Amino acid sequence: xxxxxxxxxxxxxxxxxxxxxxxxxxxxxxxxxxxxxxxxxxxxxxxxxxxxxxxxxxxxxxxxxxxxxxxxxxxxxxxxxxxxxxxxxxxxxxxxxxxxxxxxxxxxxxxxxxxxxxxxxxxxxxxxxxxxxxxxxxxxxxxxxxxxxxxxxxxxxxxxxxxxxxxxxxxxxxxxxxxxxxxxxxxxxxxxxxxxxxxxxxxxxxxxxxxxxxxxxxxxxxxxxxxxxxxxxxxxxxxxxxxxxxxxxxxxxxxxxxxxxxxxxxxxxxxxxxxxxxxxxxxxxxxxxxxxxxxxxxxxxxxxxxxxxxxxxxxxxxxxxxxxxxxxxxxxxxxxx
Amino acid sequence: xxxxxxxxxxxxxxxxxxxxxxxxxxxxxxxxxxxxxxxxxxxxxxxxxxxxxxxxxxxxxxxxxxxxxxxxxxxxxxxxxxxxxxxxxxxxxxxxxxxxxxxxxxxxxxxxxxxxxxxxxxxxxxxxxxxxxxxxxxxxxxxxxxxxxxxxxxxxxxxxxxxxxxxxxxxxxxxxxxxxxxxxxxxxxxxxxxxxxxxxxxxxxxxxxxxxxxxxxxxxxxxxxxxxxxxxxxxxxxxxxxxxxxxxxxxxxxxxxxxxxxxxxxxxxxxxxxxxxxxxxxxxxxxxxxxxxxxxxxxxxxxxxxxxxxxxxxxxxxxxxxxxxxxxxxxxxxxxxxxxxxxxxxxxxxxxxxxxxxxxxxxxxxxxxxxxxxxxxxxxxxxxxxxxxxxxxxxxxxxxxxxxxxxxxxx
Ligand SMILES: Cc1ncc(C[n+]2csc(CCOP(=O)(O)OP(=O)(O)O)c2C)c(N)n1
Ligand SMILES: [Mg+2]
Numbered sequence: 001x002x003x004x005x006x007x008x009x010x011x012x013x014x015x016x017x018x019x020x021x022x023x024x025x026x027x028x029x030x031x032x033x034x035x036x037x038x039x040x041x042x043x044x045x046x047x048x049x050x051x052x053x054x055x056x057x058x059x060x061x062x063x064x065x066x067x068x069x070x071x072x073x074x075x076x077x078x079x080x081x082x083x084x085x086x087x088x089x090x091x092x093x094x095x096x097x098x099x100x101x102x103x104x105x106x107x108x109x110x111x112x113x114x115x116x117x118x119x120x121x122x123x124x125x126x127x128x129x130x131x132x133x134x135x136x137x138x139x140x141x142x143x144x145x146x147x148x149x150x151x152x153x154x155x156x157x158x159x160x161x162x163x164x165x166x167x168x169x170x171x172x173x174x175x176x177x178x179x180x181x182x183x184x185x186x187x188x189x190x191x192x193x194x195x196x197x198x199x200x201x202x203x204x205x206x207x208x209x210x211x212x213x214x215x216x217x218x219x220x221x222x223x224x225x226x227x228x229x230x231x232x233x234x235x236x237x238x239x240x241x242x243x244x245x246x247x248x249x250x251x252x253x254x255x256x257x258x259x260x261x262x263x264x265x266x267x268x269x270x271x272x273x274x275x276x277x278x279x280x281x282x283x284x285x286x287x288x289x290x291x292x293x294x295x296x297x298x299x300x301x302x303x304x305x306x307x308x309x310x311x312x313x314x315x316x317x318x319x320x321x322x323x324x325x326x327x328x329x330x331x332x333x334x335x336x337x
Numbered sequence: 338x339x340x341x342x343x344x345x346x347x348x349x350x351x352x353x354x355x356x357x358x359x360x361x362x363x364x365x366x367x368x369x370x371x372x373x374x375x376x377x378x379x380x381x382x383x384x385x386x387x388x389x390x391x392x393x394x395x396x397x398x399x400x401x402x403x404x405x406x407x408x409x410x411x412x413x414x415x416x417x418x419x420x421x422x423x424x425x426x427x428x429x430x431x432x433x434x435x436x437x438x439x440x441x442x443x444x445x446x447x448x449x450x451x452x453x454x455x456x457x458x459x460x461x462x463x464x465x466x467x468x469x470x471x472x473x474x475x476x477x478x479x480x481x482x483x484x485x486x487x488x489x490x491x492x493x494x495x496x497x498x499x500x501x502x503x504x505x506x507x508x509x510x511x512x513x514x515x516x517x518x519x520x521x522x523x524x525x526x527x528x529x530x531x532x533x534x535x536x537x538x539x540x541x542x543x544x545x546x547x548x549x550x551x552x553x554x555x556x557x558x559x560x561x562x563x564x565x566x567x568x569x570x571x572x573x574x575x576x577x578x579x580x581x582x583x584x585x586x587x588x589x590x591x592x593x594x595x596x597x598x599x600x601x602x603x604x605x606x607x608x609x610x611x612x613x614x615x616x617x618x619x620x621x622x623x624x625x626x627x628x629x630x631x632x633x634x635x636x637x638x639x640x641x642x643x644x645x646x647x648x649x650x651x652x653x654x655x656x657x658x659x660x661x662x663x664x665x666x667x668x669x670x671x672x673x674x675x676x677x678x679x680x681x682x683x684x685x686x687x688x689x690x691x692x693x694x695x696x697x698x699x700x701x702x703x704x705x706x707x708x709x710x711x712x713x714x715x716x717x718x719x720x721x722x723x724x725x726x727x728x729x730x731x732x733x734x735x736x737x738x739x740x741x742x743x744x745x746x747x748x
Contacts, residue, residue, distance in 0.1 A: 054349045055586045058586075308728065
């Protein structure tokens with residue numbers, strides 16, 4: 001066990017995967033010599049050589065498209081999209097190709113590919129460094145979508161993503177790279193190195209894809225969250241005194257419906273939190289599933305707390321970000337009924 | 338018959354110089370100023386293919402303007418150009434520091450590349466539209482657009498014309514021919530072609546300019562822009578600013594095996610030229626030539642401005658991690674401000690004293706403007722645009738779901 005930031009944990013996960021399997025190939029914009037703008041891949045080129053970790057031309061469609069070719073050949077590419085906000089040029093390759101290779105060729109060709117991208121806001125990145133496009137990917141059949149909330153999960157889920165035989169979208173909440181963030185932006189950053197969740201197991205700690213994690217037990221309301229919002233939800237529960245159970249979904253697709261169901265059937269109430277825009281967001285899917293599976297247990301209408309349906313603003317970042325005050329209000333409101 | 342082949346290996350281009358190495362630009366071929374001839378505007382692109390491999394240069398080592406691209410600008414115009422470049426550099430330095438002081442979140446400067454956008458600006462006419470990247474603020478600062486408004490945008494304060502919605506420096510001014518900057522690389526290169534096609538469809542004589550960095554030429558949109566520009570002979574000038582670096586990635590990663598970025602134009606039959614991007618006179622002359630071609634319906638031009646990004650990529654970047662700190666000083670095309678200054682002095686139209694005085698005047702103007710902007714507000718000091726503004730302007734008429742969300746938000 002060692003204390004690591006999330007960046008170090010994902011880097012360590014690359015190291016483990018590359019050492020274990022020489023088919024793992026890592027590339028993306030600025031990923032080679034420099035080690036990526038967030039330094040996730042720092043040192044890998046030096047250690048594994050230029051043909052296993054290298055810089056890509058700035059062409060997201062090209063990065064994904066070539067990775068699909070490599071994956072179909074039998075390699076295991078792990079590619080970085082510099083920010084999730086820049087994945088759209090690669091959309092056709094991801095949606096029409098990576099996601100469907102297996103199905104349309106009846107397994108003749110497959111696509112074991114990991115597409116990593118920093119996601120989410122809270123860093124004054126404006127509309128081009130803050131987006132949370134997870135629902136765009138969960139809407140596509142054939143993709144898996146993961147989003148860790150702490151260093152150990154990041155490493156373990158990453159390793160499972162690399163081992164997975166199908167394409168995985170690996171979303172990295174950039175606001176959590178260096179420490180947990182509960183939405184209280186005035187508070188100084190607490191480093192993962194000083195946090196119990198900064199503890200990362202050595203070696204291969206693969207965490208099974210599709211398993212949620214209850215990060216706070218409670219009896220009165222279930223909060224479904226992922227990424228940065230896990231800490232916001234926990235803070236809101238502490239601050240309101242509502243006996244909330246917080247579930248960190250970790251894997252949006254496949255989804256751990258059993259854990260969600262068991263919790264909502266116990267609490268009878270459900271609040272869903274995400275940073276992405278509301279309309280057709282992943283919260284809508286969660287609400288449908290809870291409705292379909294827990295209707296007779298619900299004691300109050302479910303509530304979604306989300307980013308507003310606007311582009312992610314620069315100056316109004318904290319009015320946009322669904323912080324602990326807004327989540328807290330939802331917790332109180334859902335308890336009124 | 339049995340063939341035996343050696344195992345293949347992946348070719349990954351590497352720059353000649355990394356931290357700790359001594360920069361060496363001896364492979365970089367630089368023609369003498371004046372060597373490249375100026376063809377007529379209606380030249381057949383096929384007849385100037387060599388221009389994509391050479392470099393148009395006007396200012397020689399002694400500061401003289403030589404060759405047939407020279408002579409387009411009066412001393413007054415040159416002094417204005419010099420002042421604009423000094424203004425841009427001063428503005429950048431102040432805003433860069435303001436970011437360090439926490440007055441805004443982010444900044445990107447033009448250090449070493451000032452001539453490209455400042456000299457190009459002078460070749461345009463009212464009604465033309467630039468589709469700039471984040472590194473062509475000279476196209477705006479060289480017009481009558483108020484510097485104060487630019488600073489208000491950088492500070493996302495209550496008088497920011499974009500209401501705090503956009504990242505600092507992502508300006509927008511239709512009136513001043515400056516298309517709203519997106520931040521997503523390459524997208525706008527293609528839009529510039531569409532704007533130019535619209536001018537042709539409408540029977541106007543306006544031209545558009547597209548702008549893209551060396552690294553971003555790898556984007557598919559760059560290539561799509563060239564197809565559309567060549568198919569429809571769009572009245573557009575497509576500019577590549579080759580400042581040698583794309584964050585930590587050297588230009589060879591985007592360029593691959595092709596000799597130059599300009600040569601990309603040949604496959605599309607587009608007139609393609611390289612120009613010394615640190616030579617104010619050369620950039621201006623080539624810009625005039627290309628805009629004239631466009632305006633006369635002679636077709637698109639692809640220009641590669643050869644320059645060097647002397648500063649970091651942005652305030653989030655530390656270039657010492659990936660390139661030699663001596664590289665900027667070793668860059669063989671020099672500094673654009675120094676070169677124009679020397680030229681003006683050489684022709685007896687400027688002096689060290691006037692230069693020092695101009696620098697002081699400009700600094701005064703920038704500092705006093707900055708004070709005004711900071712009196713209005715800086716990022717995070719509470720004097721921000723209203724949160725209501727974030728709900729406005731998503732659509733012309735706010736749909737009911739956004740009205741509900743705005744009310745829910747309490748604004
Ligand atoms: C579609 C897209 N991909 C990636 C980025 C991240 N990014 C911002 S600037 C940059 C480098 C651009 O280099 P270049 O085109 O040479 O322009 P320069 O910054 O040198 O002016 C990158 C990769 C982005 N903004 N948009
Ligand atoms: Mg560049």
